[in-house]
Amino acid sequence: MSFNWPVIPFAGTEVETFVTAYKELAESIYENFLDEAGFDENVTTGGPHLKAPFRNREIVRDLLENGLVFSSFIIQQRSGTPGPGTDFVLGSSPLDSIIDSSDWLNLLRKAGCIFDEGEIAESLRTNLEGDDPTPMDDEDWLDNLINEISNTDPDPDDISPDPTDPPPSNCSAGPKQTLAFALANAHPSAMTRVKASALWKYVNCDGTPLTQNDLGSNEVNTLKDKLQGFMDANNDLNLQLCTAMSGGGGYTVPTGGTANQCSFYNLAGESRGLRNFLGTAVVITDVNGNVTEVRDDMDFTYGKELDRTDGSLAGDPYDPNDVRDGWSWQTHGRDHVGNPVDPNSPTAIKVNGVVVTYPPMTWQEAYNHHKDERHFVIDSKKNDGGIPVPIAIQF
Amino acid sequence: MTSYENSKLALQRVNINDSVSANQIVNTNDGFTLFDQYNFKDTMDVEATSTLNNKTAKYLIGAAKVVGDTNYLHDLDGDDPDRRFYIGYKKLQEYLEDVTKAMMIALLDGNAKRTTTLSSDTLQEKRQIFLNALKKEQYKDQNIKPWNNWRDTDSTVDISSVSKTANVVTVTTSAPHNLDVAFINELMVLDPDDWGVVVSINNTDFDINTTDYPNGVPIIVTGIDTFTYEKSGSDVATTSVTGTADIKIGWGGSSNNLHIHLESS
Numbered sequence: 001m002s003f004n005w006p007v008i009p010f011a012g013t014e015v016e017t018f019v020t021a022y023k024e025l026a027e028s029i030y031e032n033f034l035d036e037a038g039f040d041e042n043v044t045t046g047g048p049h050l051k052a053p054f055r056n057r058e059i060v061r062d063l064l065e066n067g068l069v070f071s072s073f074i075i076q077q078r079s080g081t082p083g084p085g086t087d088f089v090l091g092s093s094p095l096d097s098i099i100d101s102s103d104w105l106n107l108l109r110k111a112g113c114i115f116d117e118g119e120i121a122e123s124l125r126t127n128l129e130g131d132d133p134t135p136m137d138d139e140d141w142l143d144n145l146i147n148e149i150s151n152t153d154p155d156p157d158d159i160s161p162d163p164t165d166p167p168p169s170n171c172s173a174g175p176k177q178t179l180a181f182a183l184a185n186a187h188p189s190a191m192t193r194v195k196a197s198a199l200w201k202y203v204n205c206d207g208t209p210l211t212q213n214d215l216g217s218n219e220v221n222t223l224k225d226k227l228q229g230f231m232d233a234n235n236d237l238n239l240q241l242c243t244a245m246s247g248g249g250g251y252t253v254p255t256g257g258t259a260n261q262c263s264f265y266n267l268a269g270e271s272r273g274l275r276n277f278l279g280t281a282v283v284i285t286d287v288n289g290n291v292t293e294v295r296d297d298m299d300f301t302y303g304k305e306l307d308r309t310d311g312s313l314a315g316d317p318y319d320p321n322d323v324r325d326g327w328s329w330q331t332h333g334r335d336h337v338g339n340p341v342d343p344n345s346p347t348a349i350k351v352n353g354v355v356v357t358y359p360p361m362t363w364q365e366a367y368n369h370h371k372d373e374r375h376f377v378i379d380s381k382k383n384d385g386g387i388p389v390p391i392a393i394q395f
Numbered sequence: 396m397t398s399y400e401n402s403k404l405a406l407q408r409v410n411i412n413d414s415v416s417a418n419q420i421v422n423t424n425d426g427f428t429l430f431d432q433y434n435f436k437d438t439m440d441v442e443a444t445s446t447l448n449n450k451t452a453k454y455l456i457g458a459a460k461v462v463g464d465t466n467y468l469h470d471l472d473g474d475d476p477d478r479r480f481y482i483g484y485k486k487l488q489e490y491l492e493d494v495t496k497a498m499m500i501a502l503l504d505g506n507a508k509r510t511t512t513l514s515s516d517t518l519q520e521k522r523q524i525f526l527n528a529l530k531k532e533q534y535k536d537q538n539i540k541p542w543n544n545w546r547d548t549d550s551t552v553d554i555s556s557v558s559k560t561a562n563v564v565t566v567t568t569s570a571p572h573n574l575d576v577a578f579i580n581e582l583m584v585l586d587p588d589d590w591g592v593v594v595s596i597n598n599t600d601f602d603i604n605t606t607d608y609p610n611g612v613p614i615i616v617t618g619i620d621t622f623t624y625e626k627s628g629s630d631v632a633t634t635s636v637t638g639t640a641d642i643k644i645g646w647g648g649s650s651n652n653l654h655i656h657l658e659s660s
Contacts, residue, residue, distance in 0.1 A: 014511040021502050021513050028518045029525055036522060038534060049534035050526065051443055053490045060494065067495035070433065073653045074499065074646070078511050 002030050003065050008072050012081035015072050022071065026064040033057040039271055048271055055270075171205035171385040190222035191273040198277070198298050201389045203380050207323075209315060209390040210298075224395040226272040227283055227291045231260070233268050235289065241266055242283065249282065250313055251295065256287030281391070282314055292395055299388035301326040301340045302366050303377040306388035315392035323387055328361045432652040435492050439591045439645035440610040441500065441541045443493035443529045496646070497528035497541075506544040508644050509589070546610045548641040554594070557601050558633040564601055564626050565633075566594065566640060571619045574642065588648035590614050592624055596638030600628050611643035 003026060008019050034057060038049030048055050054063075076083050197219070198210050212220050234241045242260040245251075249259040260283045262269075269275040281296035295315030299305040305326045310319050327340035333348025333355045335341050340358070341348050348355045366378050380386030501524040504512040514521065524540045535542050553569040574590055591611035593603045603612055603626075614622040 017513065018502065018511065022498060025498065025502060025518065025521050025525070029522050032522060036526060038526070038530070040534075049530050051529055051531055053444065054494070054529040059490075063491050063494035064498065066491055067498055070653060071495050071499050074651050075511050077647070077650055078509065 002027065002061060005065065006069055008069065010072050010076040010081075010083045012076065012079055012083070014079040015076045015081070018075045019068065019072055022068055026061075026068075029064065030057060030061050033060060048267070052267070055267075171203075171380075171383075189273075190219045191226065191277065194219045194223055195273075195277050198389055198391065199376070202298060202300075202303075202386050203376055205385055205387045207318065207320070207387040207389060209317060209392040212393050212395070215393070220393065220395065223294070223393065224291055226274055227294055230262070230264070230268055230272055230274060231283060231285060231289065231291055234262075239266070239268055241268060245282070248284075251282060251284055251293075253284055254286040254292055257285055257292065259284050278391070294391065294393050296391040297388055298391055299326070300377050300381075300386075302328040302361070303381045303386050304388055315390045318388070318390060320387075326381075328366060329381070330360055331357055332360075333357055432654055434648070434651050434653065435496070435646055436489065437492070438589070438613055438648055438651070439608065439643065441496050441528055441545050442609065443497070444489045493529060497525045500528055500541045500545070501525040506540070506547065506644075508646075546643065548593075549644050550642045552640050552642065554596060554636055554638050554640050556633050556635050557594075557596065557598075557631070559600060559626065559628060559631040561630070562625055562627045563623050564594075565617070565621060565623050566592075566614075568620045568622075568640070572616075572622065572640075572642070574616050574622070588613070588615070588650050589645045590616060590622070591643040591645045592622070593641040593643065594624075594638065595641070596636045598636065598638075600631050601626065601636075610645060611641065613645060613648055 003023070005023060008015070037055065037057075040049065054060055194215060197214055200206075201208070201210055201214075215223075231242070233239060241264075242262040245259040245261055248257075249261070251259045253259050261280070262283050263280045264270070264272075264274040264278050265280070266275070269278075278294070278296050281294055283291055284293040284295070286292050295313065297306050297308075297314045297318075303326050304323050306318055307322050307324055308314075308318060309322050312318055327342060330340075331343070332340040333343040333345060335345070335347040335349065340361075343355045343357050350356065363378070363382060366381075367375060377386055500507040501516075501521040502513060503510050504514045516524070520539075523536070527536050527539055528541050530536075537543060550573070552572045554566055555569040556567045558565050590613070592614045593605055593608070593611040594601050596602060603624075605611075612624050612626070614624045616622045
């Protein structure tokens with residue numbers, strides 16, 4: 001079950017039939033979204049088929065969920081059946097029964113009851129700043145992984161660990177995880193298989209670099225194609241998603257080539273499946289702009305993180321002493337999107353010049369904040385397992 | 396909760412109208428009660444919004460970590476949907492409207508107008524229609540809904556005269572326009588309010604730009620041969636003209652106003 005449907009306060013044959021059909025179609029859209037949303041690989045003229053606001057499956061799910069009430073109301077009106085929502089008689093408003101009133105009242109309080117848009121914006125800025133936000137994880141690819149590898153998505157609202165599926169022992173995948181990874185490794189998407197290979201190493205505490213030798217030729221070629229497409233789009237369209245590293249950043253770079261610090265947190269990266277796998281990474285190119293290598297460290301704010309202190313580079317083997325608990329498990333600051341960060345980081349949110357700090361997350365908070373396949377990482381952390389995986393793939 | 400937790404604050408199943416005003420708030424002994432009506436912002440067409448500025452994109456796809464961007468906190472404005480500071484409700488409500496329309500078109504029979512009958516299409520076909528309503532122009536399939544029938548003209552009538560007063564155009568047709576006024580909402584006996592029009596009389600004071608309004612603008616039927624619609628501009632006295640009005644059908648106006656109230660204490 002992927003949806004948290006509101007209670008519909010309208011009754012009648014037409015509207016009830018409509019609601020049933022709406023839910024069935026919405027579930028079907030969600031389940032098939034990744035296959036049917038459409039993407040044109042042409043770098044210069046192509047791209048996603050859908051308009052920008054509707055390319056993310058989770059956002060579409062939220063919109064579908066929230067569109068049910070009003071569409072049902074229209075059906076109710078067309079059917080001519082009386083019901084709530086057609087007058088201002090106290091008690092006949094459908095709103096009270098269909099919103100999470102605590103959230104809504106909370107929002108109204110934050111709005112300061114000043115119904116001026118400018119004032120609301122200002123008030124929200126002030127009042128939301130002290131909130132305990134839900135972290136927006138930069139490793140969202142785990143979300144997508146579970147959706148891609150299985151038709152048995154866990155209920156995202158079930159925030160408790162499954163008692164019938166206890167966390168795996170330290171540095172090993174549990175039965176459920178093993179099954180999921182087996183499915184992932186058989187998945188037709190080569191990118192999914194690449195991601196699964198990296199996560200498999202993480203949960204099994206294999207901290208050696210993931211290299212081209214750990215992957216099949218199809219996976220390597222697909223990853224290269226995606227990276228090349230990204231770099232070409234970045235250059236051709238002047239997207240400015242990469243920064244050339246001075247002196248090659250210490251990496252071994254082909255003569256005339258470049259080490260590029262790239263962010264995949266953008267549509268160009270998202271559409272190629274790179275955002276959720278790499279987030280940010282170093283992409284090395286030769287003098288002709290051909291991608292020759294990618295370097296990254298796969299670690300998690302809600303698992304184990306790698307803080308290299310020996311001058312080694314992303315993708316290199318690392319000193320195990322540099323592995324520490326992710327910032328979620330320590331007193332931390334949070335950046336503007338709620339990611340736990342080092343309180344001393346310049347990205348940590350400040351109020352009146354003082355960093356807002358948060359206590360270490362509880363397990364429940366972590367399970368609440370991090371969904372789906374991320375539970376694998378949390379499960380591993382719960383047993384003090386899982387270690388960062390350097391990524392150093394040459395093409 | 397997902398990363399989009401705060402988007403739900405903006406969505407919340409139904410939405411407080413963004414033009415909510417003080418006269419919709421009644422103070423009570425325990426707090427206040429807020430009254431509002433919700434309806435589609437665009438009551439005629441189905442074109443989904445494609446507006447997505449960089450800051451909205453940052454919010455929607457988590458693209459905040461732009462290399463070298465460390466000053467994003469310094470240029471926030473009222474349209475910044477950064478969930479830490481602003482919920483971006485206007486944009487989200489537009490997106491919600493688009494998805495709601497796409498679902499109704501996919502689910503309902505025919506052109507999905509004025510009906511409660513479900514389509515007999517397969518689920519796959521319905522999914523195609525849903526996605527088709529949200530696609531970029533070059534990827535739209537013009538042979539399936541909504542693009543193959545939503546903007547169809549219901550009828551065409553000849554116009555004999557027009558006038559404009561206070562940004563309201565009054566059209567008089569050469570013959571009765573035969574626009575039904577009793578097909579909807581039998582219990583409430585409201586006038587039908589889903590008619591629209593594209594006026595073409597070669598006069599920019601009155602013509603409807605189909606680029607901006609491909610399914611016309613809403614009209615109010617005021618008589619057997621008259622109707623009105625809104626168009627800004629200077630007043631124009633009654634003028635005899637030659638031209639036509641393509642009558643369109645939209646989603647519905649006041650008949651679809653969802654009345655809501657919220658009590659706070």
